Amino acid sequence: MSERDSRYRINVVAEMTGVPAPTLRAWERRYGIPTPSRTAAAYRLYSDRDVAMVRKLRDLCAGGLSIAEAAQMVLKGEADTFIEAPGHLDAFEAATRRIVAAVIAFDPDLLEREVSRAVYLGSAVTVFEQVLGPVMRQVGDLWHAGTLSVAQEHLASEVVGSVVRALSRLVQPPAPSRRVLLAAFEDEEHVLGLYGVAIRLASWGIRSVDLGARTPPEALADAVARLSPDAVALTLTIALRPERAAATLERYAQACAGVPWFVGGAGAAAVATRVERLGGVVLAGEAATLRAAIEQALAVKPQRP
């Protein structure tokens, strides 16, 4: 390559990779990786290769490995079977891109393969938050932009949806734990977010019961009455019809009578004030908000007897 290898000082590398300088030194001291060259005055000079190595280590760690194992892996050259990131991307971004590319190419086999592979990239929560969630967001965007056909969007939803659903069932904590009821508003077809919530809840030891898409308020009321869940989470990505929004929300609020309830999803912000007036909680930032809200809600109501 005619590319003369540029050299970076440690703080530049820290900036580029997000790994603090002291940590970089610690990695070198403890695992001997990377081993940058030095100036006459012993200042570290990282080559592009070194930087790529740091990125690889960082990604492997994010995937659940310890730094010691990651280092060993990279040293033994095994890392490439595990992650093939084109240099400047981290593993999750790369996986996301490959999956979206498979959707664009309309290649179901490739899509299956890439999605299955992504599942091994880390814990369920990580995979959902870093890969499958973003994939569906991008697919949605591309679809709205007219880049993707309806068929492509369907295919992506089907494959990714089924994997996420399977993941969410796989990680369910054992039975005697608190339970959250999940459902989508009526006319709401998108339930991927619900599975994401289920996965996150599971990682905090909370089970979820999913009623799925298009759950009418009467059904929700019925389920709440019979199951007495510790909370209810609803997803809303579409826009409620303005003239009926108030009535609809009220019916859902009544269905949740006495149980903490949350509304999340892209369409939640639009109804935030109404929801709050009805005693519900709107999940804006999702992950962070959810954690706080759930903790607060479940702290009040102790473990079921």
Place this chain on the structure above:
Amino acid sequence: MSERDSRYRINVVAEMTGVPAPTLRAWERRYGIPTPSRTAAAYRLYSDRDVAMVRKLRDLCAGGLSIAEAAQMVLKGEADTFIEAPGHLDAFEAATRRIVAAVIAFDPDLLEREVSRAVYLGSAVTVFEQVLGPVMRQVGDLWHAGTLSVAQEHLASEVVGSVVRALSRLVQPPAPSRRVLLAAFEDEEHVLGLYGVAIRLASWGIRSVDLGARTPPEALADAVARLSPDAVALTLTIALRPERAAATLERYAQACAGVPWFVGGAGAAAVATRVERLGGVVLAGEAATLRAAIEQALAVKPQRP
């Protein structure tokens, strides 16, 4: 498949499987299963095989076995033969009844448990045909009869649907094989039958690509054009609006231009004559018809180049 020698720390495994870390240690101590390798500092390192083992134990427990029995079974390698165990019809019927009972009782935990247990009763096809299919039929009937609430129907669909979907993905034959495109009519929400078809096709070595619920004819046309499948199978359980039925069917028929296409499901009989006039095939007795029809259709069109 590629042998991955990834190694996971105990907490990662706990999150992946939903089995708490202390329990994992207890299982290892008491039943010697799994026996993860150790780091120099005696930290447990679980391989993918170990993780799969934990999942199997977990599932077997969910299916009603004690952990001791499950462990013994997995150790002796019986867990897989157990799958093909003697299929007395009573067992299937009993499982069906227990699952329906769980739906009626509105007990999500019991439902999960019974469904998980049923999965180990036989091969994917058998389980679907003998248990999960009948369950959904009965649930549908009970719902129509007003015995089940909407919430109960939703819950059953969600749990059974996700299991069937997972099954159908699990049994997909390897890539270089003939391919059938599956989709539901627009406005059609019930896709369970499609997964059943996918499972059956898989047992004959045919892959399927699923576009899922509410696939409009344009999307189908797009998918047919891009994927050139060997056949298309559509599901219809609802009644098409009479005044639009002819036009709708025609659009779907055109979407399938040149490819053998089938219509199945409870609503198929009602449009049988029209479908046949348009060159499609109606699947009446389901299993038997499907086999014959598919064989005939795919015999004409050879393996894709």
Place this chain on the structure above:
DNA sequence: AAAGATTAGACAAACATTGTACATTCGCGA
């Protein structure tokens, strides 16, 4: 002189380990 790098060592938080103990739960015989 100020900003930034170097080393070595120390430290604390997070996480694992083992062994023991405890509380439920469940099946079985009384």
Place this chain on the structure above:
DNA sequence: TCGCGAATGTACAATGTTTGTCTAATCTTT
């Protein structure tokens, strides 16, 4: 129907490991 004992998940304590960060003293670059 009542308890008894085995089975099983979980808690606790004491100890050890891993790893990011911090400190102090010194040196280089600008």
